[in-house]
Amino acid sequence: MKNHFSNGGFGDFYTDIATSMYKQPVIKLNDKIFLDGLTTLELYAQDFAGKELETLGFVYKEPGFASNQFVVARFSVTCCTADASVFGVLVESESASKWAKDSWVQVRGKLELRKVDGFDMLVLKAAHIQPVQAPKDPYVYYSYEAPSN
Template identity: 40%
Template sequence: MSPRTLSFHHAIKALILFGFAGYIAYLVQSERILLYIAPRMTDYVKWSALGLYAVGAHQAYLAVSTLRKRHEPDCDCGHDHTPSRSVFKHTIVYGLFILPLLLGFALPDSTMGSSLAAKKGMNLSSASSVKKASPAADSGTGEAPTNGGGTGATAPDSRTSQTGDAGKEAQQAGSAGPTDELFPSDRFTKQYADYAKKLYKQDTIQVSEEFFMETLTSVDLYLDRFVGKKLELTGFVYRQEEMNERQFVIGRFSIQCCSADAAPFGVLAEYDRAKTLENDGWVTVTGKIEKTKFNDAEIMVLKVEKVVRAEPAKTPYVYPNMNFGL
């Protein structure tokens, strides 16, 4: 292969590498990188961009040195490292890298919403995974939270499984502060029980961005204790066919690492003017926590008292807080 042709291949590789590095730099600079990965992963992506720049610079050097015949493509390993002479093969191989790069620059960045939530399935019980991992046999008190037969039912104490009884006991103990008897736990749920005690003292539970999933999980895990309490959260409006005209979901996508593992979570809400709220529109909702049956499961429902239209969060997704329980 002529030095000019070989130099051309090195130049193409350099441009592709510089293109990906530049695209990452653009996403980081514009903060659009948070539409694709969790904040804790951004440093790794930045380092990868530096690696791409370095390898791209090396390919650019090879392109120039080969063109000037300063670089000898042969080596002593006994193998031919020159590229294939097939134009079709090169078009396919380089196209696999160039096409997604062009699409990245050409297509607008957008947040995930109702359409993806419908495909993945909205989870209305954020504590469901914790309940599955928390068998009664592992409870240090013998009174571990249990799954009440659905994706959202919670019965922290079998002696007070009825909502009314639980509420009365909670009110009686309220003056003395939440206790371990009100929030029994095991090794799987202790951190949620401790956080639930803090939430229980609040007049209105505000679901913050920092502890979004942790707050919903704690409330859902000890739902009977929070019935009648007020809760405030912000998210996008989501609906599905099984819901009546008064129902909608305040939803968010939770991301562990990147958008590929995004999972939609939300709280069912009931509001007399729910029809005035557009799908994917962002709202801040305040309401009273109750329990209801939905798709044969007992879950939390928010009886809406106040709705305020909100701007989409700067970081539209929520993430597990690594400092939770520490």
């Protein structure tokens, strides 16, 4: 499996993460792997199309979004909270409009590949969305550690 991802030229770190994530029946994009996992999904978008993914975050919406879209998002901090940036996965669901901005949700569904401005992008077609409590630490960080499997 590792050989499958090693042709991308993105280095052993992301190859190891891609291999670990791909083996999971449902990819769990949790706090520890959130940012590195998002990067991996972006680098290998075609390979992860059709895979199931589960993650949690707050509902983030932009003015240009369709009524069936939101991002399940987390904040990442590089230096201090003043430089926090939003990272996440675009979710599509018929119930998207019922979820309030900044409410916390857990989302599970299938990743679909889309072409956006000539680039491959994964969209999470939600099969299940449920409200959750915000985690004690709402921020996520790059781990810089390859998975241990």
